[in-house]
Amino acid sequence: MTIGAILRGKGTGVVAVGPEERLDAVARKLSAHRIGAVLVRDEGGAVLGILSERDVVRALADRGEAALALPAAEVMTRDVVTVGLATSVQQAMEIMTDRRFRHLPVMDEGKLVGLVSIGDCVKARIAEAEQEAEALRSFVVAG
Numbered sequence: 001m002t003i004g005a006i007l008r009g010k011g012t013g014v015v016a017v018g019p020e021e022r023l024d025a026v027a028r029k030l031s032a033h034r035i036g037a038v039l040v041r042d043e044g045g046a047v048l049g050i051l052s053e054r055d056v057v058r059a060l061a062d063r064g065e066a067a068l069a070l071p072a073a074e075v076m077t078r079d080v081v082t083v084g085l086a087t088s089v090q091q092a093m094e095i096m097t098d099r100r101f102r103h104l105p106v107m108d109e110g111k112l113v114g115l116v117s118i119g120d121c122v123k124a125r126i127a128e129a130e131q132e133a134e135a136l137r138s139f140v141v142a143g
């Protein structure tokens with residue numbers, strides 16, 4: 001199964017903020033959308049970074065409540081690791097496990113086309129495993 005197949009199921013919407021967005025507004029956005037990370041994009045849509053709930057916690061631990069006024073650009077991770085539509089779910093899970101993060105933006109021909117989380121990948125793998133088990137059961141019963 002590929003990342004493209006996951007996006008066909010969940011859609012291509014990605015929640016994003018601008019680089020000047022304050023951290024308290026980012027936290028409200030994460031909470032309102034029930035997500036763990038937002039992308040930081042410039043006005044032209046280029047991906048500048050990724051900002052996850054872990055970055056919010058780190059900034060609060062380091063700077064106290066003053067962190068809430070920091071702009072997203074100061075707290076985000078700049079070197080964003082991405083995958084393509086043809087990347088396998090297995091590969092994506094390996095990347096997230098090895099690099100110790102839980103979100104992967106998906107690019108196609110240089111354009112952002114979605115974002116998958118480790119939760120999306122685990123869900124897809126479980127569905128696939130259940131389908132395989134069901135196919136085997138049918139095969140055994142039919143035989």
Ligand code: AMP
Nearest residue numbers: 050052054077079080081101102103104
């Ligand atoms: P997460 O596990 O996704 O909450 O993220 C943990 C840390 O990794 C945070 O500092 C994020 O900014 C960073 N991070 C998350 N996803 C990515 C990614 N795809 N590429 C680079 N850094 C990331």
